[in-house]
Amino acid sequence: MLCCLKVKASKYTTYTYAKIKEDQVVYLYKSTTSTQVENALFSLPPTYFVLLLSNFSDSFYKVEYNNIIGYVLKQQVTPVNEKPTSPYLKNITFRVYSSDGTKVFASPFNTSSLDAKVIETIDVLSPLTYYGEILGDEFISNRGFSWVYCKTPNNNLGYVYKGLCDNFTPISPNVEKVTIKTEVFLNDDDGYLYNLVDVTPGLKVLLVVLIALPSLALIYLLFKPFKIQKLLNQNNKNINKNQNEHNNYNAKHIKNTKMLKNKTTCQLNTEKQKTPPTETFKKKIKDLKNKIFKKNKNTSNINSKNHTNHSKSANKNLYSKKFNREQNKTLNTIQKIIDDEPL
Secondary structure (H helix, E strand, O other), X not given: OHHHOOOOXXXXXXXXXXXXXXXXXXXXXXOOOOOOHHHEEEEOOOOOEEEEEXXXXXXXXXXXXXXXXXXXXXXXXXEEOXXXXXXXXXXXXEEEOOOOOEEEEOOOOOOOOOOOOEEEEEOOOOEEEEEXXXXXXXXXXXXXXXXXXXXXXXXXXXXXXXXXXXXXXXXXXXXXXXXXXXXXXXOOOOOEOOOHHHOOHHHHHHHHHHHHHHHHHHHHHHHHHHHHHHHHHHHHHHHHHHHHHHHHHHHHHHHHHHHHHHHHHHHHHHHHHHOOOHHHHHHHHHHHHHHHHHHHHHHHHHHHHHHHHOOOOOOHHHHHHHHHHHHHHHHHHHHHHHHHOOO
């Protein structure tokens, strides 16, 4: 059904039905390549209608009959102004009475050939929906050449041999009053008259979706780069923020480390100044004592020797001078130690 619709909002605002003429056999053709019966689907019921889909060519209309798409000769139908209440046959059924059932063929021709396509097999007394008839092969001798185009309980479409069927619902002519439409496709450039309002609700939704999808896709493609750029900018912003926070943390950490190092250095220097080198001081005092002791000993020895060899009166001044020199030397040594390592 969708194949016969054109996606133009300005179209499909009107519809035109055409009445099937009574004085001739009107076929619904598969294509416009031939008007031979082999190219037909079935003959349309007289006095009923087809919906005009397009002004296909100078000789053919493209039409719909009860959801079946095909072509009719323009001279065999009459366009009308009205929308018929019952344009198609309804509730026309029949059954298969053959005890062996029957086959449903894709074509009423060459049915005895090994290449004949069988759609399915119908059991006896199975109900079938009637669409129309066509002349084909004589499947059983002396039972005629008629085949019925029908719908099976499994919703398959095909042909069954009429000679194996019975119990057909009687077909009454359509007696609706209509008027002839003289100006057909006059206001439609492409010849499409299908009325969108006459489409089923589900099909309307599908058509709207099919029309809207390209627009939505275009909008998406237009705005997608902006969305991507926005995401990239946000990502870069977050990266820069994290980098700044990391740099600030490193700078703060370095500053704190330097402050701690300086504080530690100051404390060490302070402790160094406050705390005397005890071991070194003790060693120097010990050396000083040894020196003083040695000098005193030497001085005593000298004094004793001089006292023995000389008289007390003669060497008194000499002893005094030597003692003073040794004493000054000792004092200088102590002063030097004090200067080198203050107490």
